[in-house]
Amino acid sequence: MKFFVIKKRHLCFVLCAILVLVGLGVYFGLTAQAYQPNLSPTVVIDAGHGGTDGGAVGRKTGITESEINLQYAQTLKEVLQNLGINVVMTRTDLNGLYSPFASNKKKDDMEKRKRIIEESGADLVVSVHMNAFPLSSSRGAQVFYGLNNQRGEALAASVQTRLQDVSAYAKEGVKEGDFYILNCTSLPGILVEFGFLSNAEEEALLVSEDYRKQMCDAVALGILNFYEM
Ligand SMILES: [Zn+2]
Structure with missing residues (x-):
């Protein structure tokens, strides 16, 4: 009889152990499954313009859009990477992506960006x-999305809302x-048009490191909110 009791206790222990292990397995399995689609999303950050295409020019500071776009792209990259998001940049220096031998540099540049998006x-x-x-007098951040792209529209709305938290001038709607x-x-x-280089007050803000960080944090938060939808 005593022998049977010990055996029963053993059986109880084994059953409990199995239950705990199965429970843990189900928990981690489900957790992994729930996170899988967005576990580590990859974002392509495209710093607009570059090389011979400088884009807009700051009325007061003379900074080129190509240069300031790269600064914002790099800051956004750091913010996203700190959140565990993978980042692929279309350009990492002031050069354009076009071949110097291309007959149409703008077309070549844009096609290279498209290829980076496709291969990323x-x-x-x-x-x-x-x-x-x-x-x-025109000022204020404005977020655009692609034609008939509903998920793009949702992402744009999410980011625009967060930019409005930083700047009272950020536009209403996308x-x-x-x-x-x-x-x-x-x-x-x-x-993302972060602001107008043709407005002296906004230009002064845009070139400041503090404002750049705030705006990039806002974009990152907007992306996180988009994934929570
Ligand atoms: Zn531009």
């Missing part, structure tokens, strides 16, 4: 730009934009 296995695209307008960088892919993508 990315989940979404963020193109970084600065705005300019003859009317110097805009559909006929931009090659957004329409060359079916991925959700946004083109």
